[in-house]
Amino acid sequence: MMNKLTQDMQGKVCVVTGAARGLGRAISERLAGAGAKRVYVCDINLAPAHAWLEQYPNITGVELDVCDPAALAQLSARIVADHGRVDVLVNNAGITRDALLDKMTASDWDLVLNVNLKGVFLVTQAMYSLMKVQMQGAIVTISSIVGTDGNIGQSNYAASKGGVIAMTKGWAKEFARGGAQIRANCIAPGFINTEMTRAVPEKVLEKMTARIPLGRLGEPRDIAEGVLFLASDRARYITGQVLKIDGGLVL
Known part of the structure; x- marks a missing residue:
């Protein structure tokens, strides 16, 4: 008999943004492995995903700019035509452009806020239009411990990740009106072993790891779970909540 936990997504239609690699890939693979009927893997550049996408018959790759309303309308129409519903949205797409405040440019501020905050708003708006018809769904947005506790040199990133937490709390109230079972939550990862983290100099990485009570970086699968x-x-x-997955870094 198949373990029930491997079928958590049985029959569900899922959308994951920023999913070609890293956390997005781990999340997409986990949802697909948990029995999802279809996982739409969305990314502005799908090239890094071509090899692994072929391993999953229930995954469909979609090139998508989360800041393009026309592209989002096309995706919504495609999902309706293919399945008539969407059950799960994972807002994972995000970028960084770090600098100390007196060195940060207005363009770096605008770019990060546009992708990380406006992009989440636009994608959620598009997918919610489908969820509200069926009166149910789950939205999970990837925030960060930087969005809850701040960090030096990341004013733009902190603002964007704190902003998605605030939006999520509002959505949890708004989307549940009229008895709808549409939930919205956030996950705030700590230091996770991704390509971005591996690019950090070894000495800096050692200092980061030393601050974590569990004594190691998290893995993408920790976030995916x-x-x-x-x-x-x-x-x-559970709705309107922020789940920190950070090895105890922020207590």
């Missing part, structure tokens, strides 16, 4: 839980019916009474 949190997403799976919040997206599943096991979390059916």
Whole structure:
């Protein structure tokens, strides 16, 4: 008999942004492996995903700019035509352009806020239009401990990640009106072993790791498991929350 936990997404249609690699890939693979009917893997550049996408018959790659309303309308129409519904949205797309405040340019501020905050707003707006018809769904947005606790040299990133937390709390109230079972939650990762983290100089990485009570970086699958839980019916009474997955870094 198949383990029930491997079928948390049985029959569900999922959308994951920023999904070609890193956290997005881990999340997409976990949802697909948990029995999703279809996972739309969305990224502005799908090239890094071509090899692994072929391993999953229930995954569809979609080139998508999260800041393009026309492209989002096309995606919504495609999902309706293919499946008539969307059950899970994972807002993962995000970028960084770090600098100390007196060195940060207005263009770097605008770019990060546009992708990380406006992009989440636009994607959620498009997918919510489908969820509200069926009166149910789960939205999980990837924030950051930088969005809850700040960090030096990341004013733009902190503002964007704090902003998605604020939007999520508002959505949790708004989307549940009229008895709808549409939930919205955030995950705030700490230091995770991704390509971005591996590019950090070794000495800096050692200092980062030393601050983590569990004594190691997190793995993408740690975030993916949190997403799976919040997206599943096991979390059916959880909404408007921020789940920190950081090895105890921020207590």
